[in-house]
Amino acid sequence: MRPPRHLETNRLRLRPATVHDAAALFDAYASDPQATRYLSWRTHETVDDTRAFLEDAQARWTDGAEFIWALVPKDADADPTGGRETLDTIDPVGALGAAATPHGVEIGYVLGRSWWGQGMAREALVAVMGWLRSQPDVFRVWAYCAVDHHQSARVLERSGMTYEGTLRRWVVLPNLADEPCDAWVYSWVRHDQ
Numbered sequence: 001m002r003p004p005r006h007l008e009t010n011r012l013r014l015r016p017a018t019v020h021d022a023a024a025l026f027d028a029y030a031s032d033p034q035a036t037r038y039l040s041w042r043t044h045e046t047v048d049d050t051r052a053f054l055e056d057a058q059a060r061w062t063d064g065a066e067f068i069w070a071l072v073p074k075d076a077d078a079d080p081t082g083g084r085e086t087l088d089t090i091d092p093v094g095a096l097g098a099a100a101t102p103h104g105v106e107i108g109y110v111l112g113r114s115w116w117g118q119g120m121a122r123e124a125l126v127a128v129m130g131w132l133r134s135q136p137d138v139f140r141v142w143a144y145c146a147v148d149h150h151q152s153a154r155v156l157e158r159s160g161m162t163y164e165g166t167l168r169r170w171v172v173l174p175n176l177a178d179e180p181c182d183a184w185v186y187s188w189v190r191h192d193q
Contacts, residue, residue, distance in 0.1 A: 001100060001135060003067045007127045014069035014124060016061055017095055021070050022051040024091035028112035033175065035113050038149045042174045057097075066099040071111065071124050096124045098132065104140030104187070105132055109155075116151075125159040129188060142187040146173055153184055161186035 007014040017025070029035035030044040030053075044050050060066040070092035094111035107128065111121050132138045145152035147166060157163070164187055169180040 001064060004131060007131065009123045009127050011074055012120060012124055013072045013074055014127060015072060017054055017057050017068045017070040019051055019054045021092055022047050022054055025095065026050040028093050029110050032113055035110060037175050038146050038152065038173055039110060039175065040171060040173060066097055068095055068097040070095055096128055098128055104142050105138055107141060107143040121155045122158050125155065129159060139190045140187055142185060144171065144183040144185045147182045147184055156186040161188050
């Protein structure tokens, strides 16, 4: 599976996340305990934590294991002089990842708090799911969220996924607890032709 390096929505540009994004992503969400509350990794304490994550993300993109796009708002590309910055130099405000698993493609996303409630996560998710749905060998796209993360559940539903059920004591979310918590699972499944 080889994804497009760039995807566009009405308000966002999605591009591969790189180590050059470390400071921006650290500031936007990785260092924010509220933004990382429901993620599967601990809140980053330093920019070096974010940089290490992004180094791994770049390697995983190259080997095809996982694709992580930086979410860049289009309105951020206008500078006061009227010129245009390039797609790769605009600070991202979030990220979205897609990882192939034995039973489909798992999706995960995060957005900086100042961008919550604007439909940006749904917009990015719809773009990536559109590409995944066009891949003939992708039969299932799925995501999970903690059972008390109602906002994320709404994003998944509004993106075209269907609630499948609750996985009990299924995932450790280290910013919530050191024990596995229950998770809701959502999916889009290609139906038999």
